[in-house]
Amino acid sequence: MYQTLLTDLQEGIFTITINRPDKMNALNKDVINELSAAIDEVYGNEEIKSAIITGAGEKAFVAGADISEFVSLDNKGGAELAQKGQDSVFNKIENSAKPIVAAVNGFALGGGCELAMACHFRVASEGAKFGQPEVNLGLIPGYGGTQRLTQLIGKGKAMELMMTGDMVGADEAKSLGLVNHVFPAAELVSKTRDILKKVGTKAPLAVAKVIACVNDAAKCDVNGFANEVKRFGECFDTEDKKEGTNAFLEKRKAIFKGK
Numbered sequence: 001m002y003q004t005l006l007t008d009l010q011e012g013i014f015t016i017t018i019n020r021p022d023k024m025n026a027l028n029k030d031v032i033n034e035l036s037a038a039i040d041e042v043y044g045n046e047e048i049k050s051a052i053i054t055g056a057g058e059k060a061f062v063a064g065a066d067i068s069e070f071v072s073l074d075n076k077g078g079a080e081l082a083q084k085g086q087d088s089v090f091n092k093i094e095n096s097a098k099p100i101v102a103a104v105n106g107f108a109l110g111g112g113c114e115l116a117m118a119c120h121f122r123v124a125s126e127g128a129k130f131g132q133p134e135v136n137l138g139l140i141p142g143y144g145g146t147q148r149l150t151q152l153i154g155k156g157k158a159m160e161l162m163m164t165g166d167m168v169g170a171d172e173a174k175s176l177g178l179v180n181h182v183f184p185a186a187e188l189v190s191k192t193r194d195i196l197k198k199v200g201t202k203a204p205l206a207v208a209k210v211i212a213c214v215n216d217a218a219k220c221d222v223n224g225f226a227n228e229v230k231r232f233g234e235c236f237d238t239e240d241k242k243e244g245t246n247a248f249l250e251k252r253k254a255i256f257k258g259k
């Protein structure tokens with residue numbers, strides 16, 4: 001049982017709802033610790049095939065790291081906070097072999113925008129707003145935002161958003177490539193589930209390799225092309241590859257086992 005999260009598992013889709021609506025779902029220590037444990041569940045629970053991260057209430061997805069916890073931090077404390085968050089939550093989400101999607105239902109600011117960006121892709125409600133306003137606090141993003149925002153929307157626009165602290169609405173976020181779809185708020189989670197149900201009909205090992213290969217594209221110290229060749233070859237040893245190719249040739253629907 002979590003204190004700061006609501007979780008729900010239906011049809012293999014694990015929905016994690018950050019539940020501090022009176023504080024705009026800000027990421028305090030407890031939320032970070034519990035998110036880390038919830039992502040461990042995604043990794044470890046075989047019944048979970050994919051996950052959605054969203055926020056409770058109508059106003060916020062997550063309005064950032066909890067600013068009240070910044071007051072007493074110095075250089076070392078700030079760096080430790082960022083490192084712990086990156087290791088225990090943000091990088092763990094990005095490297096999950098199971099798809100994790102952000103359903104952004106309101107403000108996604110600072111650490112909230114970073115949380116959404118750590119997910120494999122993002123969908124948003126019509127009223128969602130994205131931004132990295134850390135400069136207003138004399139800070140910069142610390143949960144990977146300088147890197148992931150640049151990867152997602154390009155250097156010039158990322159520079160401008162992080163220098164000005166400006167917010168962008170859902171439609172602009174979509175045109176920038178930050179979100180894939182914009183849905184009416186009432187349909188946000190059900191439409192996200194529909195996408196994940198579709199992914200759930202595909203070969204899970206192949207989906208996991210797509211995630212790993214696409215993540216490689218953002219790393220300068222690995223050869224993503226070579227890793228793609230290696231993982232492509234590995235697919236040929238799987239039962240799912242036999243099933244998928246046979247099903248196509250036999251003109252029937254494939255039934256994948258994740259083996």
Ligand code: COA
Pocket residue numbers: 022023024026063064065066067068107109110111133134137
């Ligand atoms: N950390 C801690 N508390 C936060 C918070 C954050 N990042 N964001 C919002 N809250 C709290 C507010 O302090 C307020 O608490 P209170 O009711 O005890 O005073 C409550 O959530 C509601 O926020 P409020 O500012 O009153 O709502 P609003 O609708 O007027 O504004 C925002 C919404 C999101 C625009 C505004 O809260 C905001 O700018 N938040 C900070 C965003 C930010 O800088 N994030 C980056 C952090 S590194």
